[in-house]
Amino acid sequence: MKRRHFLASTGLLTGGAPAQAQGAPIGDGQDHGSFADPKPLVPLQARADRIIHIAVCTRPFRALGPRIQAQRLGRQVVVHNYGHGGSGWSLSWGSAQQAVALALQAHKPHQRDRRMAVIGCGAIGLTSAIVAQRAGFQVRILCRDRPPDVPSASATGVWSPASRICTQEHATPAFEQQWQAMARHSFHQFQNLLGLAGDPVEWTDGYLLSDTPFNQSGAADDDHGHEPDYPYLQRLIPELRPRSQTLQPHEHPFAVPHARRYAQLLFNLPSYTELLLTRFHRNGGTIETRHFESPREWAGLPERSLINATGYGARALMQDHTITPVRGQTARLMPQPGAHYGIRWRGHNLSVVPRRDGTLVQAQDEHDFGNADLTPDRDASVAAVQRLAQLFPA
Template sequence: MQRRQLLLAGGALCALPGHALDFAPPRAPAAMRASVDRIIDIAVGIRPFRAQGPRIEAQRLHGRTVVHHYGHGGSGWSLSWGSAQRALALVQAGGAKPGERIAVIGCGAIGLTTARTAQQAGYRVRLYAKDRPPQVTSSAATGLWTPDSRIVTREHAGEAWSAGWEAMARASFKVHQSYLGLPSGPVEWHDGYLLADDFDTPLPSHAGEPDYPDLASRIADLRPRGVALAAGEHPFRTPQVRRFTQLVFNIPAYQRLLLDDFARDGGELVQRVFHRASDFAHLPERTVVNCSGDGARRLLADTTLTPVRGQTARLIPQPEVDYALIWRSHNLVVLPRRDGLLVAAMGGDDFGNDDPRPDRAQSEAAVQRLAGLF
């Protein structure tokens, strides 16, 4: 059951019948037009997983104060703001004063939110990156709020670590709420349906996948409880269905908004490739925040990082489809993003896999399974 945190997160959202204050009358959701000829994009992202959890620590390196901030697994967008606040505290502890210019390496979810957090604290920020959105790997994320997705192994999740994670998750959640209601819809709440042939049947684990802790209960108050639905309350061809409510990130709009805000507040974005950590010595800034994600495996020769492959496909947008789907029994997640219906199908060899090449057959098979629900 530990291998698919995204699927299991959906289960954690749903309590037993009678536990929800759900006053809205049930309505039939619009059918998804799931066919392979509606696929408009397939993207692959590599999640940077660390068994110990994200690396948020400072060191003197090549004449610079380097704050490492990477290794968030599948929780980058979800945990980014609270994590950035911890990285900022290390910048401040290292002696950098507001008004001073600092460097941030990487333009993904962690780099962008770290840069914005530093700007809001009064720092001038120059962001160095090989790529910028939508070419960064964070652009391939699903966009579901899952701050506990592949974030740490059970053996490293003691009480002190878990309490720190909870603080970061709550801080991130609070910032995400400030992005609700904006015209571009960078962050939105959506209802969703968790489907299963049998919720009591455990999911088989994948070879090599570690044992993850149950962290969702620590932040259960941040999300509405779910409700089990009777057969006549949903249109799906599956015996067991639960309805939940969850945050969804419209990632292209979110990235564009962060970049615009960064530039508006005087941020500089420089395209640059770093081949090794010694390249930091050539930067004019005395303080460097390293948000290189999976790139730290090569940049720092960090053997604590494990790549985890993830593939998503987008179907032509359907504005009338405003609900998410998590089909637990078939490894399928569908999100109603503004840039299209996002279909994520998890493979059995994702863990430890850094192959960036799209597998169209995998996505086509997922869309065909989705079509069978309607």
């Protein structure tokens, strides 16, 4: 397995990448002068006593790719929309668009009943519900948990449409086409959400750091040995890959010799979720707490159209053992005014995301794949924060 998806999933792949990616050190590999001249960067206060929260959740990974499929169950049509791995937020709009199209296909033209039940209130359920409302459905969400107590709320919140979305062997031409459609549609939807109060979606700068030149492979690669091979899908959407720029040592404050600045699309999950909930309710949507033990229980619902957006919960609910848990943990540092930039330190298993509700520090563990343990490992987060501190020597 490769941890190189850590970078590749966001289009930040460097040396050691597959041939197609090698020509693209970061973004499209060209130096772009389109960045505004930044003010001197405020050093991040990377100290364990600034950790205010540690979140753990499991990515609902399917080697086959997400299940977006209609199924007739008695008088109902259920469209499954689950299994988005590490890309659920990023692909949410495109995936919802495809799911709702399937629901509309199954909806007979003479059928007056426009009621729909969406099972699940995470990234996929909420977005599917809004897209269904726009298509004319009257939507009710039924879910065991609602935000902020859903796994989606513990995600990082960056544009990562190719992160653990399927394995290399299942990246068929048909899948690649479906993925491209989801990624492009989602990306364009996110651009319509910029500039809103609370910054639900925003573009920020990030810094890719390395001890060795970016065109050198080897120890600096973020490879890992315990996951399957993932396809480098970002090559299919070159126009959406982040722009980047090489920096000279005097142009950045980090204690590393090599740095590139990139642009990153970021989702501030608390305010973004709030925006989705507000829009859903404003369109007449309702949310009810329900826990389903089996899909047979859906037969008792009055709605004939259903979307099943139960994420990792689908593994137990649908007995779908094609879903593999991939554990992820983030530590949130107290928000630091003025320090609003991301970091990825190549070869050091460290990623920092400048969310408005705090600076997220993330590291991967070699035992994440297949691991559904939601117990926080504080020591791992403290170690990641200490690694971050090394970039800012006193």
